[in-house]
Structure formats: C-alpha cells, structure tokens
Amino acid sequence: MSQPLCIAIAGLGTVGAGTLRVLQQHGDLLAARAGRPLAVTAVSAKSRTKDRGVSIDDVAWFDDPVAMAREAEADVVIELIGGEDGPAKATCEAALAAGRHVVTANKALLAVNGAGLADAAAQAGKALNFEAAVAGGIPIVKALREGLAGNNITRVYGILNGTCNYILTEMREQRRSFEDVLDEAQRLGYAEAEPSMDVDGIDAGQKLALLSSLAFGSRINFDGVYIEGIRHISLLDIDYAEELGYRIKLLGSAQRTERGLEQRVYPRMVDQRQPIAHVEGAENAVVAIGDFVGNTMFQGAGAGAGPTASAVVADIVDIARDHRTPTLGISAGELESLPEAPIGSHRGPYYVRLMVSDRPGVIADVTAVFRDEAVSIESMIQRARSETEAVPVVLNMHECEEAAMQRALSRIATLDSVVEAPTMIRIESLA
Ligand SMILES: NC(=O)c1ccc[n+]([C@@H]2O[C@H](COP(=O)([O-])OP(=O)(O)OC[C@H]3O[C@@H](n4cnc5c(N)ncnc54)[C@H](OP(=O)(O)O)[C@@H]3O)[C@@H](O)[C@H]2O)c1
Known part of the structure; x- marks a missing residue:
C-alpha cells in the first residue's frame, strides 16, 4: 500500500466541514483516484466543541492554525479560515516555510497577497492550489x-x-x-x-x-x-x-x-x-x-459546502498524484506586470436612464449636452406623462468613449429638470 497523503485542515466552517465530509464519504474512490489514501491527521478551528456534523475524534486538534501548519504530521495544509491576511495568511506562510503544500479557497487572501504567496510556494518547491477560490465548484x-x-x-x-x-x-x-x-x-x-x-x-x-x-x-x-x-x-x-x-x-x-x-x-x-x-x-x-x-x-x-469542497478535494488529489503546475500557470518569476487600461478609455454603447420633470425643453437640453460631447443617441423611450411626478427618459446611446459619456452625464446631472442622478449601464457586446 502506498503512503497516505497526510492532510491538516485549518477552518471547519462551511467549506472546511464540507471538505471533511467529502474526504470521509469518498475515502475509497479518492484513494483510487489519488493512487494512495488521503488521511486527515489534524484540524484547527476556533471552537473545539462545536457540532459540525462530521467526526473529528481521531485527528489531532490545534487551537492555533499556524502552530498546526508548522508542527502537525501533514504533507498538505488546507486553509479554509478566510480573510485577506491575519491567521489565513500566517497559516499559508507557515505551511510553505515548513515545506508543506497548501490548498486554499480564499480569494481575498490571494487577490491581495497571492503574488507573494506564489513566490513563496515556488521557492519552497511546493504547490499552492486554489481551485475553490474562483467560481466555487466550477473547475x-x-x-x-x-x-x-x-x-x-x-x-x-x-x-x-x-x-x-x-x-x-x-x-x-x-x-x-x-x-x-x-x-x-x-x-x-x-x-x-x-x-x-x-x-x-x-x-x-x-x-x-x-x-x-x-x-x-x-x-x-x-x-x-x-x-x-x-x-x-x-x-x-x-x-x-x-x-x-x-x-x-x-x-x-x-x-x-x-x-x-x-x-x-x-x-x-x-x-x-x-x-x-x-x-x-x-x-x-x-x-x-x-x-x-x-x-x-x-x-x-459558485458557492456552498458541497461544490466548494469538491474543488478543494480536486486540488488535494493533484498533490497526492504529484501532479504539479505553477500556481498561476507559468513560473512566478515569468509573470508580467501589465499596465492597467483606464476605464475612461472604454468604448461601447450605453443605456442611460434619466428621471426628469415633464416640461417643454427638457429633451432639447439633454440632447444639447450629448451633442457637445459628440455622443450620439440611437433611440429614446419616453412614455409616461405626469404633471407632478418625474418621468423616466431612456436613451440608447451609440458606441462612444467612456470619458465623453462621463463628462456628458456629469453635466446632465446638474440640469434643473433632471431630478435624480442619471443611471448609466454599459451595453456589452459578447460576440
Ligand atoms: N462558503 C462558501 O460557499 C465559499 C465558496 C468559495 C470560497 N469560500 C472561501 O472559503 C473560505 C472559508 O469560508 P467558509 O464559508 O467555510 O467560512 P466559515 O464558515 O466562516 O468558516 C471559517 C472557519 O474558520 C475558523 N476560524 C476562524 N478564525 C480562526 C482562527 N483564528 N483560528 C482557527 N480557526 C479559525 C472558524 O472556526 P469556528 O467554526 O470554530 O468558528 C470556522 O471553522 C473563505 O476564504 C471563503 O472565501 C467559501
């Protein structure tokens, strides 16, 4: 029999308890897929006594997930605590420093600290897998x-x-x-x-x-x-x-x-x-x-105990099989720093809704502003008429540059007859 892959889990909430459940329920199937048994050896959470609907009787308990990441008998540490830094980050760093693989579902942590953690994983020669962090169960x-x-x-x-x-x-x-x-x-x-x-x-x-x-x-x-x-x-x-x-x-x-x-x-x-x-x-x-x-x-x-745990377990199986890819697909050192395109340079058609007081000249004022900014109207809907209440005017705008649209909307918002901040929604061509 091959050596089991020893797993320590930090965080036993929705995803942590869900992961334990998948590992316990699919033990044989996962052993076959991973080529060796997957054995949970240690866990950590805040409350030791909380009923989580899964047994943690036979595993080592740690009050401190960072100590667990350093000391537990584990090949891989699963971080399911959450948060962009704090104990989640410290747990991942401690695990990599101790030469253990890391799996996490924590998008906040990776969005803010992922570049540094990917570097640390590369230096340690260990996996940092995060399938569950993006769109939950979707691989x-x-x-x-x-x-x-x-x-x-x-x-x-x-x-x-x-x-x-x-x-x-x-x-x-x-x-x-x-x-x-x-x-x-x-x-x-x-x-x-x-x-x-x-x-x-x-x-x-x-x-x-x-x-x-x-x-x-x-x-x-x-x-x-x-x-x-x-x-x-x-x-x-x-x-x-x-x-x-x-x-x-x-x-x-x-x-x-x-x-x-x-x-x-x-x-x-x-x-x-x-x-x-x-x-x-x-x-x-x-x-x-x-x-x-x-x-x-x-x-x-994209969320929930079962779907998210499904993704966490897939990452664990990859590690058990020694199937390794760099965290972000290419070596951490080869990742490019790309400049960001400013939103003002966006081009596309727009939907604009104005709430206006229904009196003569309003539409002329609005169209004059769009004309000044060289933004052209494709179509307009103005249906309800009311002496007393504001009425919606909906404008379908031809493709234009966002900066021009924003300038026009700022000016339109100041017109006396426009009674609410304009609503603008970008129309997306997905073709
Ligand atoms: N929930 C989802 O559907 C979902 C989907 C995708 C990704 N995620 C990500 O998965 C991660 C976990 O989410 P979750 O929904 O499972 O969170 P959760 O239900 O709030 O569980 C968090 C767990 O962390 C434990 N914990 C908190 N602080 C701790 C500390 N200092 N030391 C040790 N344990 C600590 C808690 O212990 P106690 O139980 O004792 O309080 C709890 O078991 C997050 O990064 C989240 O963004 C979640």
Whole structure:
C-alpha cells in the first residue's frame, strides 16, 4: 500500500466541514483516484466543541492554525479560515516555510497577497492550489491553467458572484426591489449581514484578478480591477432592459488590449440571446475565449459546502498524484506586470436612464449636452406623462468613449429638470 497523503485542515466552517465530509464519504474512490489514501491527521478551528456534523475524534486538534501548519504530521495544509491576511495568511506562510503544500479557497487572501504567496510556494518547491477560490465548484482554474494551455486567451468573463446574480434574478422574476431581495437573502443566510463584499462587486473583483492572472500570465493586480456593484440597479432598469432585448448581469471581464490589461466588474446589459444571459439564480458561469479553441463556457454552483469542497478535494488529489503546475500557470518569476487600461478609455454603447420633470425643453437640453460631447443617441423611450411626478427618459446611446459619456452625464446631472442622478449601464457586446 502506498503512503497516505497526510492532510491538516485549518477552518471547519462551511467549506472546511464540507471538505471533511467529502474526504470521509469518498475515502475509497479518492484513494483510487489519488493512487494512495488521503488521511486527515489534524484540524484547527476556533471552537473545539462545536457540532459540525462530521467526526473529528481521531485527528489531532490545534487551537492555533499556524502552530498546526508548522508542527502537525501533514504533507498538505488546507486553509479554509478566510480573510485577506491575519491567521489565513500566517497559516499559508507557515505551511510553505515548513515545506508543506497548501490548498486554499480564499480569494481575498490571494487577490491581495497571492503574488507573494506564489513566490513563496515556488521557492519552497511546493504547490499552492486554489481551485475553490474562483467560481466555487466550477473547475475554471484547472481549465485555464491546463485544459486551455494551447491557446492565447483573448478574453475571459463571467458571473462570478452568486449573491448578485440571485438578487438580479429575483428582482426580474418576482418584480421586487433590490432592498427587498437583499433583505430576504440576508434573513435566509444567502447573503452576509454586511453585504458589501458581494453587492459592491469586491468579491467578484477578487476572483477576476485571479482569473486574469491565469489567463494572461500577469501578476495578480487586484488594485487594477475597476469595480462597480449593483446597488444602483432598479426594477425600472430591469424592465427597460427586457423591453430592449437585454438582461442585466453583474459580469467580471478581463482582456489584454493595446491600452493595457482591462479588468472590469460592473453590471451590464447583455443580449438575451447570449447563453450567459440565461444563467440565473445563485449560479456562476465563466466564458474563456481562446484563439484556437474559440468560446468555452463553464457553468455551475459558485458557492456552498458541497461544490466548494469538491474543488478543494480536486486540488488535494493533484498533490497526492504529484501532479504539479505553477500556481498561476507559468513560473512566478515569468509573470508580467501589465499596465492597467483606464476605464475612461472604454468604448461601447450605453443605456442611460434619466428621471426628469415633464416640461417643454427638457429633451432639447439633454440632447444639447450629448451633442457637445459628440455622443450620439440611437433611440429614446419616453412614455409616461405626469404633471407632478418625474418621468423616466431612456436613451440608447451609440458606441462612444467612456470619458465623453462621463463628462456628458456629469453635466446632465446638474440640469434643473433632471431630478435624480442619471443611471448609466454599459451595453456589452459578447460576440
Ligand atoms: N462558503 C462558501 O460557499 C465559499 C465558496 C468559495 C470560497 N469560500 C472561501 O472559503 C473560505 C472559508 O469560508 P467558509 O464559508 O467555510 O467560512 P466559515 O464558515 O466562516 O468558516 C471559517 C472557519 O474558520 C475558523 N476560524 C476562524 N478564525 C480562526 C482562527 N483564528 N483560528 C482557527 N480557526 C479559525 C472558524 O472556526 P469556528 O467554526 O470554530 O468558528 C470556522 O471553522 C473563505 O476564504 C471563503 O472565501 C467559501
């Protein structure tokens, strides 16, 4: 019988307990796939007595995950604590310094500290695997790093945050407001009490920074990701999107251009005929486009105990088999530092919604500003008329440069007849 791979797990919450469950339930199957038994030898969490629905009776317990990473009898340390630094970072560093492989699901840690950790892993000659950190159960890290290795990746984009996709889906299907859906998601435990990581696009931005590093061989640059969330999306915009043949999705996208690396997370109007427009609820999806393969789309659960543990265990099996790739697909020393393309250089068509007081001359004032900025209107919808209340005016704008659009919107916001800050949503061509 081959030597077992000894595993120490730091963090026994949703993903940690889920990982233990997969390892316990699929022991024989995994031993066959890994070529040797996978044995959990040590665990660490905050509370030793909490019932986690899985047995930890036969394993060593550590109060301190860093001590576990240093001292436990383990070939690999699994970091499932969370957070961009603190005990998560210290645990990974201690494990690599002690000559152990590391597996983590922690996108926040990697987005901020991944470059340094990848260097440390390379120096130690150990694996730093992170399949679960991007899009949960979808094996997109392995796909980019290995399955698509024969391609120049031209673009990668996707729905990277299940909470936002769930909120947008519920708003559209149930005709409910953003606040209402978020409130319910928090009560049901789908969204955090402090939801900004999700709804302000930060979580998606962290995942995008990892995806673009894998896709373009660049050093992880989370600070270079341009991020907008979904708080400003109203039911009115969702209805107009439907009418215009679009669906609103929070997408992250990355591509290399002559202006630099574009890494962007913001809500977009996506053509309803595109497959990604139909990825609904808490699902995630990632599209990777390669010069030889063309479009590939991966869809599945982006979070939850089972799907995330599935990805963690796949990383463990690779280590057990001695199947090793550099953390980000190419050697840490060969990763390029690419300049970021400023959002002002973005070009594309736009949806603009204004709330205006319904009186003569309003549209003339608005169109004069767009004319001054050389931004042209493709079509306009102005339906409801009201003597007393503001009415929506929806403008479908031809392709133009973002900087010009932003200048025009700043001026339009100051017009007396425009009663709310304009809503602007970029229309995305995914062709
Ligand atoms: N949940 C998901 O669906 C999902 C999906 C993809 C990626 N991830 C990532 O996976 C990681 C874990 O997420 P999770 O949802 O499983 O988190 P969680 O449920 O909050 O679990 C965190 C675990 O870490 C333990 N912990 C916290 N501080 C500790 C410390 N100082 N020392 C030792 N243990 C400590 C906690 O102990 P106690 O249990 O004793 O409090 C708990 O078991 C995060 O990086 C997250 O971003 C999660």
